[in-house]
Amino acid sequence: MTTPSQPGRLYGVGVGPGDPELLTVKAQRVLQSVPVIIYADSLVPEEIAGFAKPGAIIYGSKEMALPEIMEVTLQAVSEGKTVARIQSGDPSLYGATLEQMRILERERVDYEIIPGVSAAFAAAAVLKAELTVPEVSQTVIMTRAEGRVAMPEGESLIDLARHGSTLVIFLSVTRMFRIANQLQEAGYPADTPVAVAYRVGWPDQQIIRGTLTDIAEKVRDAKITLQALIIVGKAVDPNLLDPASDERVAVSHLYSDEYTHLYRRAGQGDHAAADRTELYEAGGYEVQPERAVHTSTGDD
Template sequence: MMNVFFVGAGPGDPELITVKGQRLLGQADIIIYAGSLVNPALLSLAKNGAAIYNSASMTLDEVIAVVEQGVKENKLVVRLHTGDPSIYGAIQEQMDKLAGKSIAFEVIPGVSSFLATAAALKQEYTLPDVSQTVIITRLEGRTPVPEKEKLVKLASHEATMCIFLSVHMLDNVVKELIDGGYPAETPVAIVQKASWPDQKIYRGALKTIAQIARENNIDRTAMIVVGKVLDTNYALSRLYAPEFGHMFREAK
C-alpha cells in the first residue's frame, strides 16, 4: 500500500488541483503543506481529525520525521506543494531522503504557475514563426545558477521566457536580458498571483517594465513572461490548414 504522496496543489485557485490530488487530500491522515505559497482554502478539503503541518516553519529533517512517523503508523501522508512540485519545489532532496529510508512514495503532478500565467494572459507561448521554445528559469539569488544558464546567456535565443522567483530583482533581470540579446522593446508581462482572486496583470516592454513594477509595488509572488509572442503577428498553425492532410483528415 502506498502511504506517501507528493501532490501538486496548483497555482492558487483551489479548483485547479487535480482530481487525484483532491481525492488524496481528502483521504490524508497527515498533510504537510507549503504554507507560504499554497492557498489555505485547500485545507478545507482535509477530513476531520487530519493532522496538518505548515512546512514554512520546518526543516527538511523535521518534515521527513513527520512522514516517517506517519508511515510507521500506517497513515496516509500528503506532502502538498504549490504549482507542480517538480518546478522549484525542492522535492528531490525529500524524495532522496525517503528513498534512503526505503519509504515508497508517488508524485501527483499539478498545474504550474507558468501555465496559469498563460491562461491569465490568454496567451499561447509557442506561436508559429515567432517562438517554438519556452525557457523556464530564474535569476540567480541565494540559490546559484549554473554559468551557462544565467539569463544573459539564455537571452541569446530570444525565445519565450518564463522567469520564476525574480520579480524582486527586476532591474537585474532586465539588464541581463537586454545585455544577452533581447531588444529593449521586447514585450513583457508580469502576472501577480495567477489564478488567485486578487490576480493582477501588468504589461510593458523590457525598457519600461521595471518602472511599472515599482509604481505598482510588485515585489513577490509574480511570474515574468518575456517574448515576442506577447505582441506580434504569427503564422497560422499548419495543423488546421485545409491543404494539410494527416491521419485524421484528408487534405482539401
C-alpha cells in the same frame, strides 16, 4: 528504486498556483482521504487544506525546516499512515522535491508524485497567450535569475536569452531592473513584450504588462517583491489577439485545409471529403454526416 519497507506511503501533491478549482481530480481525492497533510501554508491557500477529511492532522510547513518535515512524515509512515505533502504549482519546478525523495528512497518509503498546474501555464491562461506561436516562438525556457542561488555554467540569464525564445522566469521579480538590462544586453529588443503575473490564481491576482523598457518601473511602482512570475517574449504580445493579425502572423498547420495529417488530407471539395472519410475509418472512427465519432475496438 528499492522495495518499500515502511507500511505507510507519501503523496507529493502539486496543487497549482492558488485557485482551488485548478486542483486535479486525483489531487482532490488524495487530500480528501489521507489522515496526515503537510502543506506550504505561505504559498498554498487555506481553502485547499480545507479539502482534508474530518479528523485529519494538518501541519503548516512555512516555519518547518526539512528535517522537521521529514520527521513528521517518517513517523506517520512508520505508523502505517498515508501522508500528503502539498506543494504549490507543480512539484517538478522549483519544488525542492529531490531532497525529499532522496530521504524517502533512503528510508525505503513508498511515494508518488501528483503533478499540478504550474503558475507558468496558469499565467499564460490569464494572459490569453499561447507560449508557442508559429514563426514567433516555438521554444519555452523556464529559468530563474541568478541571486542567492548560483546558476550552472551556461545557464545564466544572458546565456539563455541569446536563444530569443519565450522566457518564463521564476523566483526573480526582485531583480527586475537587472533582468531587463541583461535581456537587452543579450539581444532582446527594448520593445519586447513582458508580463508579470503576481499571485496568479489568488483573489488578489495582478497582471502587469509592459516592455523591457518600462516593466521594471511598473513592477516597482506596484510594490511587487514576491510570488510573481515573469514571462518575456513576443508570444505574450496582446496584439497577437487582434483578428487582423492573421494577416501578419503565421498560424498552426493543425487546422489548415492545406495540411495533411493522419486524419485529414490537404485539399478542397468532394475529393478531400472522401479522403478524410478514408483516413477517419483507418483510425477507428465511425463516420456520420458532418462529424466523426470514435468507436473503441478494445485495442485503443
